[in-house]
Amino acid sequence: MVYLPTILFSMGEGAVLPLIPVIAANMGADVAAAALVASALVVGQLCGNLPAGWAVARIGERFTMVIAGVISMIAVAGMAFAPVIAVFAASVFLLGFCAAAFGLARHAFMTTRVPLAFRARALSLLGGSFRLGVFVGPFVTAGLLLLFGTEQAAIWFFMACLVVMVVLVLFGPDPEKTHAPLPSSSPLVEDSGEAVSGSIPTVERVGIFRTMWRFRGVLGRLGLAAASLSAVRSARQVVLPLWGVSLGLDAQTIALVVGVSGAIDFALFYASGQVMDRFGRLWAAMPAMVLMGAGFLVLSLTHDGEAAVLWFGMLAAVLGVGNGLSSGILLTLGADVAPKQDPAPFLGSWRTLTDAGGAAAPLIVSGVTAIASLSVAAALMGAVGLLGALGFIRWIPRFSPRQGPPA
Template structure:
């Protein structure tokens, strides 16, 4: 594939992804406030906040199956079209239960969008460029999360919640237009090609240990990432930091992670996926383990810097490893299974951290997360092979050249047992060798 074609294919994904992420991040911090204004109680607010995760988890497996039956482009168009509807419906909502239903539906659309996007990249971007492509995708997500919350707050302050969700619908609609215009069609299941179930069965039979190890390792990393959103603010508040300072730390950390996008992509493609995944998970776990020792804002700043550097090194690692392991002829189905595992980790992470903090103590929560991270790093290091690279044949099994083939002046073929040698005649077994000139 030519570089120009790779750039065009990447832009067809990058630009819609940027607009989708801008739309999602614009309202992420304000969904709870909108549900409160509509009269939701504390329990209902919690359900609404979990709606996206519930919808995504419910749709991961069926979404992978559906995505494998149709082309990637119409699948992504349907997903982003659904996101447009969620923005419109949220702007028009009048009851909290409506927001819950919309949130679940939005999670289903996000799942479909993620599966279709990765399946498209898996089929259209060569492996040697895939790490940089997906690391940059992770950078797009981080930039959107830094830029849009402040804009969302300004819109609410001067125009209200309904305008905010109207702007979100507009951003999603713009992404939909770009998909229609820029993205080339994918491919249907070719005639004579094995069905997806057979391909998946063969993939897990041949590479099951590696896939399970990768799922455990990346699932642990996802648990660390989502737990940070709960543990860091609670710990910062416990040592007396203000909300303004906590927000400043979060924004600065996002900038550090964004700056790590290019080194992360180069590491993924040139050194290998494990060289990014293992240091990322190990550094993240170490920073979690150090958090109970950070008793001043300055000390916590150092811990959070290490955490951000580590997480930035893993930019795009989840998408890259999953697309590497996905079989080309059943990519969507495989990615649906992968998302189900990682989404389960994302849902359970805050539950585990919150339960440990409530039942034991707040310092025990980051230590528990750190333990999970260390286990994940060990699994990635020792149990997972480098994804997408074939194992080298052991030296003892490699065919060595024959000594006769290497020696100059010698015949390349050993004489057979029954071949006539100079000065001898063929004889029956048991007879003595006779010279052709010897008398009878």
Template sequence: MRHVVELSKSERTGPSERPGVPWRLIGPTVLVPNLLNSLGQSATITAVPLAASALTRSFAIAALVAALITLGQLASTLPAGWVVDRFSERTAMVGSTAVTAVGGLLAYIGSSIPLLGLGAALIGAGVSVFAMARHAWITVTVPVPVRGRTLSAVAGFTRLGNFLGPFLAAAAFHVSGRSEAAFLVVVGTSVGLLVLVAIARFPESTTPTGDHGRQGVLGTLWNSRRTLFQLGLTVSVISSMRTGRRVLVPLIGVSLGWDNVSTALLLGVTGALDFAVCYLGGSLVDRVGRIHVAVGTLVAFGLSHLAAAVALVAPASDVVYIAAVAVMSTANGISGGLVPTIGSDLADPNAPATFLSSWRLVTDAGGSVAPIAVAAFAGALGLGSACLAMALTASVAAGLLPRYARRHLRTRHPQP
């Protein structure tokens, strides 16, 4: 659906001007809601395994219940596209936030694993639909030349929420003495999000075109299968690098003899670096080009994982390890909004959600599989082999990406 958006004078573009990011529009409709959403999600990720282990005293069951958050997200990705396409971005945001709140309440009052698991799955589903609505909203309202900066700003707010959420969960643990209390953080952020979305000014959409939504989600998935299989799977390697490093980096630190405090400190410092370069990455995506940044990111991920493998056997292992993690974090920050930006470029601006749901399913699946693959490689062949496998995967994707981009990415982006 197309939206008519009135931009301020500074946000309009003339023949020789670049449009600006419409901050006054996306602030209350996207950025602040996204911060609240990520605060609740990260608090949930902290609380679910702790609450499950308290109920069962089984780490295996706790891990399984925690995985239901991700499963809920993946299972609702395609339906989320239908919801947004059938109704509206605002309605989808409100509905998904209500589902998240219900999930948080179930997880809080649940005294059994089934109720806790259902609550976790509902939270994951609500987060997925909200993310889909947010992505579609940006696609139809933000000009293409500043789309990368906008989505990188969204990624930055997500990182901020992910950083602060566990602290809110810890405060809830401390005050109540119960692990389930962290789910009240999810309920609270959901209520705040509902109020904010309800009062924010969303421009009215125009009447849908005659062929609006005609293909539907499944039809779009089928008709876009070559784009998704070739370009989508290749780009998903960026998501795989992000999630895989969450497993590798702490394990390498343990292997090198680092204590928990030192490893956590390194992750905190490099996490700040990740956040600091996020908007810079969006500027590069808009000014230099999507694919140039994507290839550079994959090369950086490949080299940093290769360096991580070297750190396991090098004499100056600590220095190499720190450098490798710093490069990984920089690449992660630079590419913060890259994957959704490419998805927005490929989507039909009249009905973006039908394609974006398929795009998000493919690219998120890569990120979901990576930790499992890393664990399998590390268990069978050792950490060094896992690092080399990640480096090889990034290198292959960097080689394939330009060809697939020329074939499928039709949008031309203004150059400086």
């Protein structure tokens, strides 16, 4: 009930993602417009985090997921029946908005209910569930295209995933009831059976913007380091295909290199949680950032060399290792520093900041490539990665992850 709805949602989303620019092009969009439509998903997710934090704090994780699932069905229907490109783009934006609500609901649930002793492993599994869906989804799309010969089949597959997910969340056992929130570290008032005079302590619910202001320190320091990690991750997905194109490789070779990098990334998602729980958050965050930062910097120096293709394959694998080691880090760090009794508003702010880093990276790569070159863009993202590593060294909270009961 915790991981299966996540897999269903991300599998349907992963099946549709590769087809968004294709469908937009079929509706008459040029390359730039098709890229803009595809980016509407990221923009929608960025815009949806703060409202999602408000919704989870007010109505709970379960009903937020149900509402997000129902609205996602409307968005998917809009994608299937869109008469013009504007309606299709609006549907993609709405889908990203709902994806933010779905992801934050699960993040808040795990934050309040998973003990510290194995929090990183649990959240790495949550991140791995998203990665599994995005990894498997394109293969499902390929099979559906082969079977039905139309992109609409993948859209209706997403609709089926959403229906099953909503039914599962709505009528299945409610994890919010079967798993009580962990006790807060703050002193609790015990029931002694005596009459109580004066006011009864209650949990203060703080709004989104007050939460952002109250935690501006951690958001402005650790949050920026986390945003740099999100930016480097996102840049990897853009730079590697473009690098293959700039080397003159065919689509099959590029897909193979990117696929191997993605497979390495997916294979390491649980190892990241093990490292964070056993040795501390820094020992996963810092190697991941150093590997990806150094990988981009070295890649930027190899474009015109004799072994450029070999370097491309090797460094794509290095970036995959770095990205795999970072699985679950953003979720775990957000859970670590969030207020324990009402984490949703803070997590909405945290995820907005990290998603902003991921959304900005492709724009930075595109702009720097247009002004200078792809090599300069890769070097810039490498510098961002190394600066982010320094930020993690300075600002990651120091505590023993072995507190609490053993896993």
